Amino acid sequence: MRIFISGPSGVGKSSVIKEILKRKPDTVLSVSYTTRAPRPGEHDGTDYFFVSRDTFEEMIEKGSFLEWANVHGHLYGTSLAWVESREADGFNVLFDIDVQGVIQAKAQGSKGCFIFLVPPDMEELSRRLNGRGTEDTRQLALRLENARHELTYWTIYDYLVVNDSLEKTIEDVSTIMEAQGLLKEEVIRKLPWLSTIA
Numbered sequence: 001m002r003i004f005i006s007g008p009s010g011v012g013k014s015s016v017i018k019e020i021l022k023r024k025p026d027t028v029l030s031v032s033y034t035t036r037a038p039r040p041g042e043h044d045g046t047d048y049f050f051v052s053r054d055t056f057e058e059m060i061e062k063g064s065f066l067e068w069a070n071v072h073g074h075l076y077g078t079s080l081a082w083v084e085s086r087e088a089d090g091f092n093v094l095f096d097i098d099v100q101g102v103i104q105a106k107a108q109g110s111k112g113c114f115i116f117l118v119p120p121d122m123e124e125l126s127r128r129l130n131g132r133g134t135e136d137t138r139q140l141a142l143r144l145e146n147a148r149h150e151l152t153y154w155t156i157y158d159y160l161v162v163n164d165s166l167e168k169t170i171e172d173v174s175t176i177m178e179a180q181g182l183l184k185e186e187v188i189r190k191l192p193w194l195s196t197i198a
């Protein structure tokens with residue numbers, strides 16, 4: 001099962017995903033490739049695969065990405081081989097990708113559940129992004145400006161979750177994932193005997 005989570009920078013995607021992964025041992029995060037530099041505390045292979053622009057462009061040419069996009073001036077992409085190998089091992093895969101990535105994933109027929117995290121309001125989004133203290137003034141302004149545009153894409157998602165209380169958001173995302181796992185398409189994959197009964 002694939003679970004896509006998007007939302008403007010600073011809304012709380014990483015915070016929510018970190019807790020979901022702790023609670024759901026059958027779920028892994030799709031580790032994306034990026035040309036952005038690691039933030040303090042981020043590790044190569046865990047948060048992202050940090051690569052040069054040349055390496056990223058070679059991967060585009062080879063068709064290695066399920067989707068990729070230029071987000072806030074850096075390149076980000078999802079490795080198709082990486083995702084398929086985790087799925088073959090029986091894991092659910094959670095994607096933290098932007099709106100452009102979701103559009104591509106949908107166009108390629110990726111099935112799954114599409115969740116959009118929304119801030120309580122724009123002032124709170126700005127406070128969170130400032131409070132995180134990981135971006136310089138230029139990146140901060142760019143991310144806030146992009147947020148307004150990204151928020152107009154709420155219509156393409158299945159679920160809108162307002163990240164007001166972090167604990168409630170984690171519960172909501174967890175509930176959505178449990179319901180998704182009970183869809184007949186998901187259940188039947190684990191019950192091959194039932195699909196033989198017409």
Ligand code: ADP
Pocket residue numbers: 007008009010011012013014015016128129131132163164165166167
């Ligand atoms: P994103 O991954 O969407 O860019 P982060 O998870 O890094 O966002 O969160 C941005 C900042 O907001 C972090 O400092 C985080 O601790 C804080 N934060 C996340 N969710 C909440 C919340 N519900 N209430 C208050 N602060 C939050």
Ligand code: 5GP
Pocket residue numbers: 006007008009032033036067068069071072076077078096097098099100101102
């Ligand atoms: P950050 O630099 O804050 O980690 O991420 C910036 C944005 O890039 C976020 O909106 C995040 O969802 C998006 N992103 C991260 N990885 C990918 C990816 O592989 N593909 C796409 N399209 N977006 C990504």
